[in-house]
Amino acid sequence: MTLRERMLLRRLRERDERAFRELVDEHRDKVFNLTYRMLGNRAEAEDVAQEVFISVFKTIDTFREESKFSTWLYRVAVNHCKNRIKYLSRRHDRDQDELDDGIDHATAAAATSANPSPRPDRALEGAQLEKLLQEEIAQLEDDHRILVVLRDVEDLSIEEICEITGLPDGTVKSRLHRARMALRKRLARHM
Amino acid sequence: MVDDQVDAPTIHDEIQALLSDYLEGTLAGDGPARVRDHLALCVGCKATHDELREMRSALSGMRRQPAPDEFRQQVTETIHRRSAGRFFARRTFGDRVPFGVLLVIALIVLIGVAALLWSSTTGSIHYERPRPAAPEPPAPIAPPPP
Numbered sequence: 001m002t003l004r005e006r007m008l009l010r011r012l013r014e015r016d017e018r019a020f021r022e023l024v025d026e027h028r029d030k031v032f033n034l035t036y037r038m039l040g041n042r043a044e045a046e047d048v049a050q051e052v053f054i055s056v057f058k059t060i061d062t063f064r065e066e067s068k069f070s071t072w073l074y075r076v077a078v079n080h081c082k083n084r085i086k087y088l089s090r091r092h093d094r095d096q097d098e099l100d101d102g103i104d105h106a107t108a109a110a111a112t113s114a115n116p117s118p119r120p121d122r123a124l125e126g127a128q129l130e131k132l133l134q135e136e137i138a139q140l141e142d143d144h145r146i147l148v149v150l151r152d153v154e155d156l157s158i159e160e161i162c163e164i165t166g167l168p169d170g171t172v173k174s175r176l177h178r179a180r181m182a183l184r185k186r187l188a189r190h191m
Numbered sequence: 192m193v194d195d196q197v198d199a200p201t202i203h204d205e206i207q208a209l210l211s212d213y214l215e216g217t218l219a220g221d222g223p224a225r226v227r228d229h230l231a232l233c234v235g236c237k238a239t240h241d242e243l244r245e246m247r248s249a250l251s252g253m254r255r256q257p258a259p260d261e262f263r264q265q266v267t268e269t270i271h272r273r274s275a276g277r278f279f280a281r282r283t284f285g286d287r288v289p290f291g292v293l294l295v296i297a298l299i300v301l302i303g304v305a306a307l308l309w310s311s312t313t314g315s316i317h318y319e320r321p322r323p324a325a326p327e328p329p330a331p332i333a334p335p336p337p
Contacts, residue, residue, distance in 0.1 A: 017267070024263045032258035042256075049258060050266045057270065130253050152250035158217075177211035184242050 005069055012060045024053055027070070031077050037149045038081040039088075040138035048084050052077045067163055074156070075164045078146055085142050136186045144179030151176055202229070206236050210243055 011019035031052050036045035055076050063072050137145055137153075150156045150164065161172050206229045212218045213226045230237045259265075 020270075021263060021267065024266055028258040028262050029255065032262070033255045036256045037253070045256075046259065046262070046265075049262070050269055053266050054270055054273075129249055133249060133253060148250065152247050153253055155251060158215075173212060173217075177208065180211055180243055180246065181207075184239070184246055187246060188242070 001065060001069065006065075009060065009063070009065070009069070012057065020053075020057055023056070027073055028053075030070070031073065034074065034077050034149065034154060035081055037134070037137065037153050038078075038145060039084060040134050044084060044088070048080050049077075052080050055080065068160075071160055071163050074150070074154075074160075078150075078164055082142060082146070085145075132187070132190055136183060139186060140179060140182060143175060144182055147172065147176045148179045148183060152180075203233065203236055206230075206233070207239055210236075210240050213240070214244055214247065 008019055008022060012023060028049065032045060032049045035048045035052070036042060039045050039048065052073070056073060059076075063069070137148060140148065146165065147161065150161050151158070156164070158169060158172055161167075162169055165172065167175070206226055209218060209222060209226050213223060216223075218226065230240055
């Protein structure tokens with residue numbers, strides 16, 4: 001942990017509002033991307049990301065600095081996502097048609113603008129593939145979804161995933177393999 | 192033929208179970224060579240391997256979704272609303288200064304007071320004012336010369 005992070009933590013523990021703003025600015029995209037990929041819905045992702053930061057701020061005294069702060073933050077975010085997924089499934093509110101069309105348009109636009117010599121067909125293919133991936137990730141079992149998002153989307157190491165999920169190394173690897181095979185099977189239906 | 196029918200699925204299952212670790216590069220010993228040799232001969236497992244590799248590539252290439260611009264303001268407002276402004280409230284002196292520091296200061300003060308009492312000759316910390324010297328008796332007045 002860097003000196004700057006330690007100073008920020010100290011200020012957070014003192015309930016410094018400016019420190020909280022700095023924290024949000026630094027990690028909001030990371031947290032939002034994770035919640036969005038886990039939930040597949042922009043409004044839900046935004047709501048859960050907010051709850052993550054509120055929880056972090058409330059419970060900052062319990063962070064013992066034994067792990068990286070970002071790992072702890074991910075753990076809080078994953079737990080919130082799991083709870084929200086359970087809540088939504090209980091309410092039978094996981095309608096995948098609610099996948100944000102706005103984001104899909106933005107994605108297509110970003111795909112086009114990211115390429116200096118865009119080929120519209122390729123850009124659209126990319127956006128469609130991303131939409132398809134997002135939809136199929138959202139259909140995976142919760143445990144599978146978490147691992148695929150953390151490892152293959154967020155590119156976290158197996159060690160970090162073990163810390164975040166509290167699972168042993170072997171379990172993470174075997175479960176991740178099953179999750180990938182399940183996702184591959186689902187995607188194969190579209191190909 | 193019978194042996195092939197029995198053994199082949201077992202080998203494929205075993206190899207396919209290793210594919211994730213193979214792609215991650217975490218297989219130990221002769222594992223990578225075994226998988227590689229099998230993939231060179233087995234079209235089915237090679238297809239699974241290629242699909243997994245492409246899928247991982249597509250997943251890692253998913254664009255990062257930035258949080259909305261007003262996100263920070265929304266979180267801060269939510270906190271203020273829920274805590275009625277107490278969440279970021281200025282902490283009291285007792286909250287700001289750790290208990291240990293207060294204890295040490297209290298001990299130092301107590302030791303100081305004890306030392307003062309101990310060194311006092313009267314057993315009191317009251318300052319004893321020096322008593323005013325008794326007035327000297329007036330000098331006898333010499334009788335006036337005759």
